[in-house]
Amino acid sequence: MKTDNYRVKVSKNVKLKSWTTDERGGMKKKEGKVWAKALADDLAHWQERLYAENKQSLLIVLQARDAGGKDGTVKHVIGAFNPNGVHIANFKVPSEEELAHDFLWRIHTHTPKKGMVAVFNRSHYEDVLVTRVHGMIDDQTAGKRLDHIRHFESLLSDSGTRVLKFYLHVSKAEQEERLQDRLDNPDKLWKFNEGDLTERALWDEYTSVYQDALTTSTAQAPWYVIPADHKWFRNLLISQVILDTLKDMNPQYPETDLNPEKIEIK
């Protein structure tokens, strides 16, 4: 599957309304799930190579509106990896100590070391999204932060870390359905947060600040806008992008001076 169409080209201008939310890639759900299973095995294989090589690392950033599918992506896509080689960081409202530092301080401690995959479930982008929508920072500060983010991600990519950023793109109607589902299902009610309705009311404001965030797409740290109304297609597409990236990184089992034939186990 070609994924290039979903990558945000390096540009100063991104319009989310020109990106679809309900694509299925011309597939049926059943086909998509079979395909995803095959990708999961490949992902596990290439992650093992990355881990074995111990030279490069991969940072996966997940951003979405509430109920956009971040947790589901972690469960179904990242779940394919050997947990030994994965570090998940969930960024919530910053603590007092975190706020006493620059906004990238708490982020930096969670970047992946060599051989590892790190997943940011929310990320440093929240500092140019939720803060901006609620008027905690002005446009000038946001602009500076976006520059700091560009520099930070370039530091990472210069140091052997590939950065992949996914915006899970759901429609307002799909979000309504998912929030309603949480209300209707006693086992999901714990996921419902009244604050999500406040954010939902700011739909267009979020669209606008997301568009600015997406301008940080570069060749080294690209953004992908993932049509996410269909969970199975979202999982499939993200799996494919990660797999293509791992193959492009092309990690090798390490060379060794050992001659296995000369080693005797007593």
Added chain:
Amino acid sequence: MKTDNYRVKVSKNVKLKSWTTDERGGMKKKEGKVWAKALADDLAHWQERLYAENKQSLLIVLQARDAGGKDGTVKHVIGAFNPNGVHIANFKVPSEEELAHDFLWRIHTHTPKKGMVAVFNRSHYEDVLVTRVHGMIDDQTAGKRLDHIRHFESLLSDSGTRVLKFYLHVSKAEQEERLQDRLDNPDKLWKFNEGDLTERALWDEYTSVYQDALTTSTAQAPWYVIPADHKWFRNLLISQVILDTLKDMNPQYPETDLNPEKIEIK
């Protein structure tokens, strides 16, 4: 499956030679794998409840000789969980900074917060195992450390963290086979470490210090000696112990004051 026979009873005296390494629980591998699949679904369900409840946590300690199956256990057993709720800590040779603190300092930062499962792939027990076998600490220091470990684990269990400790028990012959397999297989050669042969030569010394470590088994922080010559049985048994423990912790979806029927999503 009853797991009680594999739990180390609170005692001052543990003899590993009375524990089997090659048990299969009277099952065939194929049956065992089907069963494990069912357990994996149950594990995922109960982990979600633990995460949703957000009151208790679970710490899983994995210890074994080299090639004993720690990584495989993480991959196959812990792989059943939603990665969002899992934190894996791999403890290697301590860094200079870590050595400048007490031996539990680096451990403490990785204990699970509420709602989470933490997995220690190697652990604080290394500080009474490898250090002791190599004469870096004497028996008196080891005795004190074991006391500190008991107190530390009791702090955790008093604070809502269940502690489960697994010793993956393999025979010397099985270890040989697995090390040889790493030598024979180009895709596994990266896992081979010549140092493992040095440790293998100290087999009996390790047996002795492991036996002392196993005396820290308590009702709140039990050790299990897992017959681990058969990987599938090892996975099955550990899954069962974790599942039983989660059920016993009995996490509940949180109560809420929300009346779902009164909430309208606009």
